Amino acid sequence: MQECIQPPTVTTLHSPLLVPSETKNAALIGTAFDYLLRFELERRISFSATRPWVAEEGLQRLRSLKKPPVGPETIRTAEHIVKRATAAHAEFLSTGEPSKDLLVVLIQLAEVDLLIRSRKPTRSRYFGYASPDDVRELSRLFAVLPREIVTAHSRCLLNPTFGTASTAIGGADADLILDDTLIEIKTASSPTITQAYLAQLSGYYILAQLNEPLPTEFSINHFGIYFARHGRLVRFPVEQVLPLPSRMDLIDFFARQLNLPKRADPTT
Template identity: 40%
Template sequence: MNCVIKMSLTDFMKNKRLYEKFQKIFKMPQIKKEKYILVKPKTKNYMLIGTAFDYLLRFYIARHNNKIINRDWVCEEVKGLARFEDDLRETSEEIVNRAKDNYEMYLDEGVLSNNLLSSVILIAKLDGILRSGGVLPNSLDIEPRDIEDLNNLYSVIPKNYFMKNEFCVLNPTFGTASLMVGGADADLIIGDTLIDIKTTINFKFTKEYFLQLIGYFILNELGGIDNFENNVDIKKLGIYYSRYGYLFTFNVSDVVGERDLKEFKKLFIDVAQGFD
């Protein structure tokens, strides 16, 4: 998911002391397979489609799995922004309510409709308002090619990756630990694997992706998951490259030792509390 909140976590991980320790103790995994892009973008609305597909994939997972832990959609918080006029609040409520109706219909029938695709684009625009601190989108109009793009991305979702008889946490936050870094929400957790979704044309596993995933892992270790009583023992981290229909994962134990991880968590807390 491309957003200001997630970048704040990555920026936090780039704190000088934290980053130097990270560089020293973490071994960066490598993608060994060469993949070819399956879904090329139809427009230049890259960030919008990225956020919209985040919602769409989570809807897909909710449709195909029984053990779902969900939270309120980020877009629902827009109506609470005091700077907006009443008509915009009403518009945002209408968009969210319509999206919920289309979502429930999708859960019941499993049919991917243009109404649902339109809804995820609109709630992605609302998402952008909140994550940008209140910057309004240029328009709430929908480009038909964006709907086509989302439909194509949906068509290459590999069923074996996301249809599993394991509990799934959609868009998790990590209690007080998320607040330590200014707020952070991951895309999803399936079983013991935390996954971030990247709707990009670049099939690369970058240092920033690695920092982000390790950041989420540490937050879960420190704060657990909101609205979930049990601790989730995350053992794997991964990126789903939606334009390639490919999920890349690696074991946490393969990239850092237990003793080094313990030291890194302590340093993470110290930096978050301003003791750096």
């Protein structure tokens, strides 16, 4: 797949680092910020389409297992966190105020999310703890949000999955689709568009084309990466990264590998 992907015209942004990483919990803060940004989009954009949180869905699956990979105390803590996050989410949609209580519970919710994805606590002795440093950093990331990342004209899909194509690979969920742009959120300190980022976007794009049925909301003509620590959204055409011949070859290859019907690329 990597040999089919071309770099866009600009691969490194010359943008100042507005929010340096000052804690050891970068993955936790990144996941918490994903939730916070989606909450803000849901609040601002009336036609945004949401789906159940990964933490919510995963916790239901954990509870249903005869032998969960974590103990009952961890599950009870996670349930309490999801309940508090649900209430904080509703309050935020009403007030628009990123209160300290909201930021704390989002750090905790992020840990539940990571627990669901890894099937083990990230910090077994401190599960459910939100450090003040992490909370402050999350607040600063929210403070530098530019208007362009919280604006859409016709389409706003939050944490979308791609139907049968996502199921075929055991689950895959992107960050955002705003209008015709598939966006990944990155909290890396370097604003460099790496090959790994392009491969991730390309993979989601291919899954979107193989989704059954293929709804119009998955029409994607641009890729985007939001560098949260720099407050910068970079956007570029799919065609720059996946020229038509490569794009069709990849769609055909994945259709065969996943035993899914091949579809014509909608941008042709």
